Amino acid sequence: MKQENIRNFCIIAHIDHGKSTLADRILEKTGAISKRELKDQMLDSMDIERERGITIKLNAVQLLYHHQGEDYYLHLIDTPGHVDFSYEVSRSLAACEGSLLVVDAAQGVEAQTLANLYLALDNNLTVIPVVNKIDLPSADLDKVSTELENIGFSRDEIIYTSAKTGEGIDELLDAIIQRIPAPKGDVSAPLKALIFDSLFDSYRGVIISIRVMDGEIKVHDMMKMMETGATYEVVGLSIDTPKEKHITSLKAGEVGYVYASIKSISDVFVGDTITLENRPATDALPGYKPMKPMVYCGLYPIESNKFEDLREALEKLKLNDASLSFEPETSKALGFGFRCGFLGLLHMEIIEERIEREFGIDLIATSPSVVYEVVLTDGTTVMVDSPSKMPKRELISKTLEPYVKTSIFTPSDYIGPIMELCQDKRGTFLNMDYLDQTRVTIHYELPLSEIVYDFFDKLKSYTKGYASFDYELIGYKQSNLVKMDILLNGEIVDALSVIVHKDFAYNRGKVVVEKLKEIIPRQMFEVPIQAAIGTHVIARTDIKALRKNVLAKCYGGDVTRKKKLLEKQKEGKKRMKKIGSVEVPQEAFLSILATDK
Amino acid sequence: MVKSCYIHIPFCKKICSYCDFCKLFYSTHYVDKYLDTLKEEIHNYYHGEILDTIYIGGGTPSSLSMDELKKLFSILSILKKSDSCEVTMEANFDSITKEKIDLFQKFGGNRISFGLETTHSWILEKMRRSLDLDYVKSIISYCKEIGLDNINIDLMYAFPEETLEDVSLDLSFILSLDVFHISTYSLILEEHTKLYIEGEKNISEDLDYEMYQLICSKLSNYDHYEISNFAKDGYYSKHNFCYWRNEEYYGFGLGASGYIDDVRYSNTRSISHYLQKKFHNLEENLSKYDKMEYEVILNLRTQFGISKDKFFRIYHCHLEDVYDISSLLSDGYLVDDGKSISIPKKYWYLSNEILVKILEVYRDE
Numbered sequence A: 001m002k003q004e005n006i007r008n009f010c011i012i013a014h015i016d017h018g019k020s021t022l023a024d025r026i027l028e029k030t031g032a033i034s035k036r037e038l039k040d041q042m043l044d045s046m047d048i049e050r051e052r053g054i055t056i057k058l059n060a061v062q063l064l065y066h067h068q069g070e071d072y073y074l075h076l077i078d079t080p081g082h083v084d085f086s087y088e089v090s091r092s093l094a095a096c097e098g099s100l101l102v103v104d105a106a107q108g109v110e111a112q113t114l115a116n117l118y119l120a121l122d123n124n125l126t127v128i129p130v131v132n133k134i135d136l137p138s139a140d141l142d143k144v145s146t147e148l149e150n151i152g153f154s155r156d157e158i159i160y161t162s163a164k165t166g167e168g169i170d171e172l173l174d175a176i177i178q179r180i181p182a183p184k185g186d187v188s189a190p191l192k193a194l195i196f197d198s199l200f201d202s203y204r205g206v207i208i209s210i211r212v213m214d215g216e217i218k219v220h221d222m223m224k225m226m227e228t229g230a231t232y233e234v235v236g237l238s239i240d241t242p243k244e245k246h247i248t249s250l251k252a253g254e255v256g257y258v259y260a261s262i263k264s265i266s267d268v269f270v271g272d273t274i275t276l277e278n279r280p281a282t283d284a285l286p287g288y289k290p291m292k293p294m295v296y297c298g299l300y301p302i303e304s305n306k307f308e309d310l311r312e313a314l315e316k317l318k319l320n321d322a323s324l325s326f327e328p329e330t331s332k333a334l335g336f337g338f339r340c341g342f343l344g345l346l347h348m349e350i351i352e353e354r355i356e357r358e359f360g361i362d363l364i365a366t367s368p369s370v371v372y373e374v375v376l377t378d379g380t381t382v383m384v385d386s387p388s389k390m391p392k393r394e395l396i397s398k399t400l401e402p403y404v405k406t407s408i409f410t411p412s413d414y415i416g417p418i419m420e421l422c423q424d425k426r427g428t429f430l431n432m433d434y435l436d437q438t439r440v441t442i443h444y445e446l447p448l449s450e451i452v453y454d455f456f457d458k459l460k461s462y463t464k465g466y467a468s469f470d471y472e473l474i475g476y477k478q479s480n481l482v483k484m485d486i487l488l489n490g491e492i493v494d495a496l497s498v499i500v501h502k503d504f505a506y507n508r509g510k511v512v513v514e515k516l517k518e519i520i521p522r523q524m525f526e527v528p529i530q531a532a533i534g535t536h537v538i539a540r541t542d543i544k545a546l547r548k549n550v551l552a553k554c555y556g557g558d559v560t561r562k563k564k565l566l567e568k569q570k571e572g573k574k575r576m577k578k579i580g581s582v583e584v585p586q587e588a589f590l591s592i593l594a595t596d597k
Numbered sequence B: 001m002v003k004s005c006y007i008h009i010p011f012c013k014k015i016c017s018y019c020d021f022c023k024l025f026y027s028t029h030y031v032d033k034y035l036d037t038l039k040e041e042i043h044n045y046y047h048g049e050i051l052d053t054i055y056i057g058g059g060t061p062s063s064l065s066m067d068e069l070k071k072l073f074s075i076l077s078i079l080k081k082s083d084s085c086e087v088t089m090e091a092n093f094d095s096i097t098k099e100k101i102d103l104f105q106k107f108g109g110n111r112i113s114f115g116l117e118t119t120h121s122w123i124l125e126k127m128r129r130s131l132d133l134d135y136v137k138s139i140i141s142y143c144k145e146i147g148l149d150n151i152n153i154d155l156m157y158a159f160p161e162e163t164l165e166d167v168s169l170d171l172s173f174i175l176s177l178d179v180f181h182i183s184t185y186s187l188i189l190e191e192h193t194k195l196y197i198e199g200e201k202n203i204s205e206d207l208d209y210e211m212y213q214l215i216c217s218k219l220s221n222y223d224h225y226e227i228s229n230f231a232k233d234g235y236y237s238k239h240n241f242c243y244w245r246n247e248e249y250y251g252f253g254l255g256a257s258g259y260i261d262d263v264r265y266s267n268t269r270s271i272s273h274y275l276q277k278k279f280h281n282l283e284e285n286l287s288k289y290d291k292m293e294y295e296v297i298l299n300l301r302t303q304f305g306i307s308k309d310k311f312f313r314i315y316h317c318h319l320e321d322v323y324d325i326s327s328l329l330s331d332g333y334l335v336d337d338g339k340s341i342s343i344p345k346k347y348w349y350l351s352n353e354i355l356v357k358i359l360e361v362y363r364d365e
Helices: A019-029 A047-052 A083-094 A111-122 A141-150 A169-179 A304-319 A345-358 A412-424 A448-462 A502-519 A556-574 A586-595 B028-045 B066-076 B098-107 B121-127 B133-145 B164-177 B205-218 B238-244 B271-275 B288-299 B308-315 B326-330 B345-360
Strands: A006-013 A059-067 A070-078 A098-104 A126-132 A192-201 A205-214 A216-218 A222-225 A231-233 A236-240 A244-247 A249-251 A255-259 A273-276 A295-301 A325-331 A335-342 A363-365 A372-376 A381-384 A396-411 A428-434 A439-447 A468-478 A481-488 A498-501 A527-533 A536-543 A576-579 A582-585 B004-009 B050-058 B080-092 B111-117 B151-157 B181-186 B223-226 B229-231 B250-252 B257-260 B263-267 B280-285 B340-342
Touching: A006 A019, A006 A083, A006 A111, A006 A169, A019 A059, A019 A070, A019 A098, A019 A126, A019 A169, A059 A169, A059 A236, A059 A255, A070 A169, A083 A111, A083 A192, A098 A111, A098 A141, A098 A169, A111 A126, A111 A396, A111 A468, A126 A141, A126 A169, A205 A216, A205 A249, A249 A255, A295 A304, A295 A325, A295 A345, A304 A325, A304 A335, A304 A345, A335 A345, A345 A363, A345 A448, A363 A586, A396 A412, A396 A448, A412 A428, A412 A439, A412 A448, A439 A448, A439 A468, A448 A468, A448 A498, A481 A502, A498 A502, A502 A527, A502 A536, A502 A586, A556 A576, A556 B257, A556 B263, A556 B288, A556 B345, A576 A586, A582 A586, B004 B238, B028 B066, B028 B250, B028 B271, B050 B066, B050 B238, B066 B098, B080 B098, B080 B238, B098 B133, B111 B121, B111 B133, B133 B151, B133 B164, B151 B164, B151 B205, B164 B205, B181 B205, B205 B345, B238 B288, B250 B263, B288 B308, B288 B345, B326 B345
Parallel strands: A006 A070, A006 A098, A098 A126, B004 B050, B004 B250, B050 B080, B080 B111, B111 B151, B151 B181
Antiparallel strands: A059 A070, A192 A205, A192 A273, A205 A255, A216 A249, A222 A231, A222 A273, A236 A244, A236 A255, A295 A335, A295 A363, A325 A335, A372 A381, A372 A396, A396 A439, A396 A468, A428 A439, A481 A498, A481 A527, A527 A536, A576 A582, B181 B229, B223 B229, B250 B257, B257 B263, B263 B280
């Protein structure tokens, strides 16, 4: 196919605005897939994606479309829909010339609509605004169109569709061909292919999604990764239509998959450039960034004998997710588990949920922690991703924590409560943009740790669910951080230690201490529960000693029954974790850690 | 060698709202048939051992009429009694009479256990019981008059909404009766009782404990020899010691339990099954391990604890060889006086916690 007849595009949208349904409808219209074959949201292959309505892994599909007497290849590149995966989004945008910006006809423009639009514009994409779900009774086309005008589109650019009924899809396909530019690569130049995704296949190894920018790649070529320098022989090339089609070469402007017996997904970096070993390009494509976990937490199996199963589950997930990191960790309270690193909160929740659902392992997760930078008195810097790794207070000269710039998109009624929330969360106000009279984007600088703690839940409850938000990392700032420990009868409960801003430690400590008092059953002796920074106790409460656990009467008829009762109590004790001399039910950790989310 | 025998008389004139024992409304028709079946059961299973204790419990044995009691005692006369045999009968003040007491004494009865439970009319009403305090006094003095001075009074406390003051008044009354044995029980709200079904709630753990402490201090002139039992020296319940020493006993009658030849059995609680002579309902064959567990659970109820010699004689190992009790000993939750291991009285109200800790770690010798 000549380059002029190729269109590479992606669909971007706020969560739930109908991106995947629209993709399905496009597949159906182009005849790539019959209505009968169409499972809802064809491109999202994992159950969890379908349920959450979000796309986790990328997909690219080639569609043959006939337009005004000519055949066109439309390459639809699907993108993940959440901020945690914004780097992956940016790489798939870089593989395209154009993008459909989908807005829900009832919901209108949301935080991620804007974030995605800016990402697309940063990548110099041609953006087609699409108002979807026009079949909804609550659709307000005029309002949504005005919102789109306010963010820089003209009204006649907008395409109105219903992915559900199929209305407007033909017009949309025509617009894709007419408005999105064809790729302009130099087929004769040395190969430059952008890696925008990868996937592990147990038969073929890593399958890499690429967009060829310049040159050509053929089966049996020796290809070279420009970032790592590793070389592999190309074993096969293919493209989904959406059934897989094997091809012999991919040329400038085209999109497809390459596989080369690469054993680990960790050897392939999204954003890296593939060239040929015998005729390498001089520069790599711009924009490569190594992916770094931003959020860490400990994952422990509730049943301690499931530790090996958990390892296996993480290894399997890691096969397809280079951004997931984990290493074994031991907790006195929780036993053996893993310290895991994630791109963000959603990534963490997805991994937890997949482990529980696909591998059947019930988990306890410790409080999520960001990566802190700690400068020691001797001038060295350590990165701390877990409270247990926090150096002693007297060795610390200063602490820094990651900050993000958040864009909170909200009806203007909630400006007050949101600003209050952001102030409470140590936020610094940046500015505020009105989209129209009723909708506003508020920008704040906030510590990432606050976002990770409970910002999102609070935001939802402060705004009755109307606000949406997005964030990007802007760097580290100095902050007065301390490690707060929780002690039971004088023993530190390692699983409950957190790194927290000093001004918040008191309140947080009080909450945890009170909560524990509710959950931990009375013991044979009084148990003090303390929250402490170093040796300084900041909150304390006591669990009163147990007064009564006795078989009041025990005569001939009661004997066997009472033995059974004791056996039941014995079983109950077995499910307790021992912290020093205190017996703590698992639920205590679960409920404390759950309030942290 | 079996030395004890329990006889269950399930009939009651009124059903108390807290009671989950095996009981039936009194009916002449059933009592007669019941006694016939009881006779057959005893004849079938009793091997003629000489007994040291016989305990007639209920239900309410005193609810039987004079004729029925005569019939009962004549059935029980097959049981061989040692010279010092303790023969106890349970009685309620609303059905006991001087004549019945005489009859019981003539049969050889020498201990009587009265269910008094409370003196407060509002609680009695909720319990669905009745009580005439003057009649109580006259019955107790009659017993003493005729030499039947081995008397127990049952007291129940921790009734919903009951106060410390209420318990204190109950104790004063019981003390005024000057009996040699007092049993006290914190009310347990059992499923399938009227109280439970009506949604009554237990009093707080702390108040319950305060009531228990009040009882201990008001009864300080008695030996607190078992968790729930107080007595003057020489008047400990021999029959109950059979249970607490993990010794064997017969159990005859509806719903009765027994322990014979390493088997703990329970009789059916269904009167129709019982009258059809389907006696045994549940049987638990005890391994050595089970027996050791019972040994621990039961012996630790009394101030005498577990006799180390006896334990070794029966099980051919030391207690501390099979259970890890070292930290309980060092923390003071158990005391070893060289001869026996016991729970100090101040921890009796927590004895389940201690028992669970003992039984938690079992080591095969």
